[in-house]
Amino acid sequence: MTRQADWIPDSLDIGRPSTARMYDYILGGGHNLEADRILVDKMLAVQPEMRRIAFMNRAFLRRAVLFMVNAGIRQFLDLGSGIPTVGNVHEIAQAADPQCRVVYVDNEPVAVAHTQLLLRDNDRATVVHADITEPQVVLTAEETTTMLDFDRPVGVLAVTIGHHVGPERNPSAVFARYREAVVSGSYLAITHVTYDFDSESSEELRSVARTQINVFPRTGAEIAEFFGDFELVEPGLVSTSQWRPDRGDDVATDPKQDAFYAGVARKP
Template sequence: MAQRPRWVPDEVDPGLPSAARVYDYLLGGGHNFAADRALAEKFVHAQPNARTIARLNRSFLRRAVLHLVGAGVRQFLDLGSGIPTVGNVHEVAHRAAPGSRVVYVDFEDVAVAHSRMLLEHEERATILQEDMTDPGAVLAAARATGLLDFAEPIGVLAVGVLHFVPPERDPAGVLAAYRDAVGPGSHLALSQFTWDLQPREMAQVVEVMSRSANPMHPRTRAEITALFDGFDLVEPGVVPLPLWRPEEGAVEEDPDRAGILAGVGRKR
């Protein structure tokens, strides 16, 4: 029997794949199990562009954080932050604005355990083990950290996570609770899988992820745009990942193969 890695919490079942660990594998990370890798390969079979989509989503996160820093935001609430990898929010924000503070939120045990190790000596960032679909609990725990000042603008990040929130959990209502808790000048950055790009491949992905702990719920562009209620979308609006403010000299990607729509809004 293979020895259990020391970073694996006792309560984790390595045989049950999770979206966070599948994403980690697609990004080239090392905090995943055989079951996650097997499911990820099925994901790639269903959506051959999966690894590129994962990379594009991570790149969008970086650009969104930098845009928020440029807009004066110095504190971030990262919902469904996942397993830490290169280009974490606090790393990007600290390089651009050294005093930035970050509160990560995730409920997946491996993501939280690894985040705690990474942030052990970091005074301006922490991780909360909470379910982002319970805004009351998340906001209470976030306030208790002392890192976020809710009288000042906060960047709420929901990048690559809302497609795991089923309609019955009311994703629009969840985001509205966070919107109402933050002050004017706060921003929401989100990305999520959509039916509007490559619907055949998306249907296959949904089938694959139905066998994991995190079934997937893609949404249309109209549904994703509606999630920004109470926010003014910044240009270019809700668009495929590679079209959201691409960096100069970036490799040109086919937006129709992006799989995910993304956008950033500013609270009115």
């Protein structure tokens, strides 16, 4: 009998796809399972740009973190962080300033287990095993309160997570609670799936997104509400590749190649 990889918890249902592991597979990572690869390959057959979309989203994360560091942010709360792969938040931030602190949050057991392994020698980064739709649990977790000082500005990252929060979980209230928890000068970065750029997107792809990985695309107006009274920095809420691109290959020639809205906003 084949030995199960040590990053897979014994309780895990290996036959069920996971969005965290699917994203890892799309980005070329090694912490994914057959069920994840089958579903991703099925979606790629319908939407060949999906891999590029993921890389554009990852490139936005890098730019947003560096923007916040340059704005004076030295502590980050990464909601729905997923399975660590190249270009993690703590790698980006601590390369710019080793004093940066990071708290990752995810409810995927594999993501949490692998993050713990990755951070075992890093005393300025940690992970909280929690559902981001329970802000009080996240914000009061020992790992969070030990690592972050909420009397000082925090960079809150909600990258590729909002569209996994269904209407029954009241995403507006979830985002409002995180906004309330941070002081003036803090930032919030969001990327979120939309069909605004591709209203003719395949119904097959939409069906898979709805039924198998619980994705809830929203309009630009709906996503903008998640920023509340935070002030969007230039260029506002745009497609991922259009948010302050700093490399030629970061820019998509057609917003359909992004499929995500992206924005960064500052708390007055």
